[in-house]
Amino acid sequence: MPKSTVTFMCSECGGESLRWAGQCPHCQAWNTLQEFQVRKSGPGRKQAAAAQAPTRSRPVPLSQIESEAAPRRSLAWGELNRVLGGGVVPGSVVLVGGEPGVGKSTLLMHAAQQVAAKGGRVLYASGEESPQQIRMRAARLGPLSSGILLLAETDLDSICETIRAEAPEMAIVDSIQTVTDAGFEGGAGSVTQVRESAGRFMRLAKEIGVPIFLVGHVTKEGAIAGPRVLEHIVDTVLYLEGDRRQELRILRATKNRFGSADEIGVFAMGEAGLEEVSDPSAALLSNGAVASPGTAVVVVLEGTRPLLIEIQSLVNKIETNYPPRRIASGMDINRLLMLIAVLEKRANISLGKSDIFVNVAGGIRITEPAADLGLALSIFSNTRDRPLPDGLVVIGELGLAGEVRRVGQLERRLQEAARHGMTRALIPAGARAGRHTGLHVVEVRSLAEAISAAFLSPMKSGAFVKEPEVSVP
Ligand code: TYD
Ligand code: MG
Numbered sequence: 001m002p003k004s005t006v007t008f009m010c011s012e013c014g015g016e017s018l019r020w021a022g023q024c025p026h027c028q029a030w031n032t033l034q035e036f037q038v039r040k041s042g043p044g045r046k047q048a049a050a051a052q053a054p055t056r057s058r059p060v061p062l063s064q065i066e067s068e069a070a071p072r073r074s075l076a077w078g079e080l081n082r083v084l085g086g087g088v089v090p091g092s093v094v095l096v097g098g099e100p101g102v103g104k105s106t107l108l109m110h111a112a113q114q115v116a117a118k119g120g121r122v123l124y125a126s127g128e129e130s131p132q133q134i135r136m137r138a139a140r141l142g143p144l145s146s147g148i149l150l151l152a153e154t155d156l157d158s159i160c161e162t163i164r165a166e167a168p169e170m171a172i173v174d175s176i177q178t179v180t181d182a183g184f185e186g187g188a189g190s191v192t193q194v195r196e197s198a199g200r201f202m203r204l205a206k207e208i209g210v211p212i213f214l215v216g217h218v219t220k221e222g223a224i225a226g227p228r229v230l231e232h233i234v235d236t237v238l239y240l241e242g243d244r245r246q247e248l249r250i251l252r253a254t255k256n257r258f259g260s261a262d263e264i265g266v267f268a269m270g271e272a273g274l275e276e277v278s279d280p281s282a283a284l285l286s287n288g289a290v291a292s293p294g295t296a297v298v299v300v301l302e303g304t305r306p307l308l309i310e311i312q313s314l315v316n317k318i319e320t321n322y323p324p325r326r327i328a329s330g331m332d333i334n335r336l337l338m339l340i341a342v343l344e345k346r347a348n349i350s351l352g353k354s355d356i357f358v359n360v361a362g363g364i365r366i367t368e369p370a371a372d373l374g375l376a377l378s379i380f381s382n383t384r385d386r387p388l389p390d391g392l393v394v395i396g397e398l399g400l401a402g403e404v405r406r407v408g409q410l411e412r413r414l415q416e417a418a419r420h421g422m423t424r425a426l427i428p429a430g431a432r433a434g435r436h437t438g439l440h441v442v443e444v445r446s447l448a449e450a451i452s453a454a455f456l457s458p459m460k461s462g463a464f465v466k467e468p469e470v471s472v473p
Contacts, residue, residue: 007036008020008021008033008034008035008036009033009034009036009191009195009229010024010026010027010029010032010033010034011032011033011034011191012024012027012029012032013026013027013029013032014229014231014232015027016036017033020033020035021033034190034191034192035186035190035191035192036191036192036195037184037185037186037192071087072084072086072087072088072089072090072258073087073088073090073115073120073169073170073211074086074087074088075087075088075111075114075115076114076117077110077111077114077265077276078276078278079251079265079266079267079276079277079278080107080111080251080265080276082263082265083238083251083252083253083263083264083265084236084238084253084256084258084259085236085253085256085258085259085260085263086258086259088170088211089211089235089258090209090210090211091205091206091208091209091210091211092205092211092212092235092236092257092258093198093201093202093205093211093212093213093214093233093234093235093236094211094212094213094214094234094235094236094237094238095176095198095213095214095216095230095231095234095236095237095238096108096213096214096215096216096238096239096240097215097216097217097218097237097238097239097240098217098218098239098240098241099217099218099244100217101244102240102241102242102244102249103240103242103249103267103269103274104174104175104215104240105126105128105129105134105137105174105215106137106141106269106273106274107240107249107251107267107274108124108172108174108213108215109124109134109137109138109141109273110141110142110273110274111170111172111213112124112148112170112172113138113141113142113143113145113148115147115169115170116145116146116147116148117142117145117147119147120147120168120169120170121147121148121149121166121168121169122147122148122149122168122169122170122171122172123149123151123162123163123166123168123170123171123172124148124149124150124151124171124172124174125151125152125153125159125162125163125171125172125173125174126150126151126152126174127152127153127154127174127175127178127179127188128174128175128178128215129174130152131150131152134150135150137273140271140272140273141272141273142272142273149166149168154178154179154180154188155179155180155182156179156180156181156182156196156197156200157181157182159173159179160200160201160204163204163208163210163212164204164208167208167210168210169210170210170211170212170213171210171211171212171213172212172213172215173201173212173213173214173215174215175214175215175216175217176194176197176198176214176215176216176230177189177194177216177217179193179194179197180193180197181193181196181197181200184196191229194229194230195229195230195233198214198230198233198234199233201214202233202234202235214230214234216230218239231254231255234255235255235256235257235258236253236255236256236257236258236259237253237254237255237256238251238252238253238254239251239252239254240252241365242269242363243363246362246363247268247269247270247362248266248267248268248269248277248280248283248284248362248363248364249266249267249268249269249274250264250265250266250267250302250364250365251264251265251266251267252264252302253303260303260304262302262303263302263303263304264302264303264305266278266280266283268283280305280307281306281307281308281309281416281419281420282420283362284307284308284309284310284361284362284364285297285308285310285420291387291388291389291390292387293381293382293384293385293386293387294312294313294314294315294378294379294381294382295310295311295312295378295381295387295388296310296311296313296374296375296377296378296381296388296392296394297309297310297311297374297392297393297394297417297422298311298366298370298371298373298374298375298393298394298395299370299393299395299413299414299416299417300366300367300368300370300371301368301370301408301409301412301413306409306412306413306415306416307364307416308393308416308417308420308422309360309361309362309364309366309371310360310361310362311358311359311360311361311366311371311374311375311378312358312359312360312361312378313356313357313358313359313375313378313379313381313382314355314356314357314358314359314382315351315354315355315356315379315382315383316354316355316356316357317353317354318353318354318355324351324352324353324354324355324356325355325356325357326340326355326356327355327356327357327358328357328358329358329359329360330358330359330360330361330363330364330365330366331358331360331365331366331367331371331375332367335369335372336356336358336375338400339372339375339376339379339398340356340379342376342398342399342400342402342447343376343379343380343447345402346401346402346446346447346448347376347380347402347447347448347451349380349383351379351383354383356379358375358378358379368407369397369398369405369407370395370396370397370407370408370413372396372397372398373394373395373396373397373398373404373426373444373447373450374393374394374395374396376398376447376450377394377426377450377451377454380451380455381454381455384455386455388454388455389424389454390423391421391422391423391424392422392423392424392425392426392454393414393417393422393424393425393426393439394425394426394450394454395407395410395413395414395425395426395427395428396426396427396428396444396450397428398447402446402447402448403445403446403447404428404429404444404445404446404447404449404450405428406428406430406431407428410427410428410431410433410434411433411434411437414427414433414434414437414439414441415437417437417439418437418438418439422439423439423440424439424440424441424442425439425440425441425442426442426444426450426453426454427441427442427443427444428443428444428445429443429444429445430443431443
């Protein structure tokens with residue numbers, strides 16, 4: 001048993017404290033501090049380490065350092081390679097997080113089959129499901145390959161030894177919350193266990209050059225259960241998102257030591273597991289190009305790629321004296337509340353006696369303010385029961401004064417809109433974009449101008465010049 005001291009760590013933010021408290025002093029979350037053991041380095045340890053490394057490291061000129069030695073391993077799916085930053089880096093540790101049932105095991109089994117199909121060997125260590133269950137899933141996804149080795153094990157030492165002995169092309173640990181180190185107290189999934197295991201996998205991966213994928217279940221709040229602290233340890237953090245009842249799954253990189261950290265990959269879950277979706281805009285728009293009151297199309301940027309997304313709003317007058325409900329699915333509720341306040345003040349409509357529901361199609365989550373104006377127009381459109389013009393895409397951030405703010409990469413967003421058959425666009429004034437896309441582009445300075453352009457005056461290309469006249473139909 002290693003010598004250890006006890007401190008406490010927050011399972012939400014990973015912050016450490018010496019004393020237990022009901023509330024985390026770092027992130028103010030309640031009841032999240034868990035006992036956590038730190039291995040003490042005794043005097044013998046330091047000497048042993050010194051004996052192992054007789055020569056001290058010396059500084060080396062940057063220009064003389066060799067570039068990354070081993071090439072990345074490309075998987076069959078371009079969507080997966082993109083999120084990983086161009087393929088699997090040997091010796092890297094990748095955390096794949098997501099809510100239970102979203103498809104993490106399925107995704108990694110696909111990856112395993114792709115490596116095996118090229119003659120590589122993959123070790124799949126699972127403490128979640130029985131080998132029979134894993135076999136059943138694998139059989140649905142593709143041919144059963146002898147290149148995939150299954151290990152039903154939860155003991156950290158045994159898993160590490162097997163990875164070392166087999167030296168596979170790729171190792172998968174499903175999930176990190178089931179792995180326990182017998183040398184520590186605390187059950188599987190506790191902060192101590194999860195952190196210690198991840199640290200060990202990290203050292204092992206670097207030492208033998210095998211990439212290791214760790215599955216991590218996420219709690220409701222969005223932190224990897226027991227704990228965020230994993231994110232600091234591993235090289236790459238990917239989250240698999242999506243509504244379980246819907247097809248689309250987004251794999252989002254939130255940290256990547258070997259590539260861009262805000263790339264996404266898009267997949268669809270079907271009968272035979274996941275499929276990659278290389279043209280997500282088409283998939284997202286397919287269900288309703290018909291203009292209806294309350295529907296607006298926006299373009300948001302996810303990493304380097306623009307996505308066309310449909311937003312729907314439903315505004316319902318209520319007769320009771322209960323406070324009106326505001327329900328947002330696929331976007332931040334506070335952003336919605338802000339946009340409602342801006343609409344009431346700047347577009348002169350009264351929403352205090354109406355329930356408002358907003359839904360983003362396809363189970364996508366919008367995080368970009370560039371969708372503000374589209375969202376506001378979709379609410380306005382439903383309130384007035386008038387559809388937005390056919391083929392219109394709306395781009396712009398809204399400020400509290402009702403001004404339309406510029407957004408990044410406008411030209412690329414407009415190109416994506418044109419590529420998918422949109423014919424006109426409302427964009428922030430002064431952006432001078434879209435000249436060559438073939439779209440009718442109207443520049444607007446404010447919410448009022450946008451409303452006039454969309455609902456009142458026939459849309460003509462160019463800057464919006466007429467004085468805003470807002471109180472409409
Ligand atoms: P799974 O990969 O087990 O999720 P996780 O490991 O993240 O908990 O995926 C489970 C879900 O995926 C389950 O609800 C069923 C669905 N699924 C399909 O729809 N089709 C398939 O071919 C497979 C294998 C799973
Ligand atoms: Mg699973």
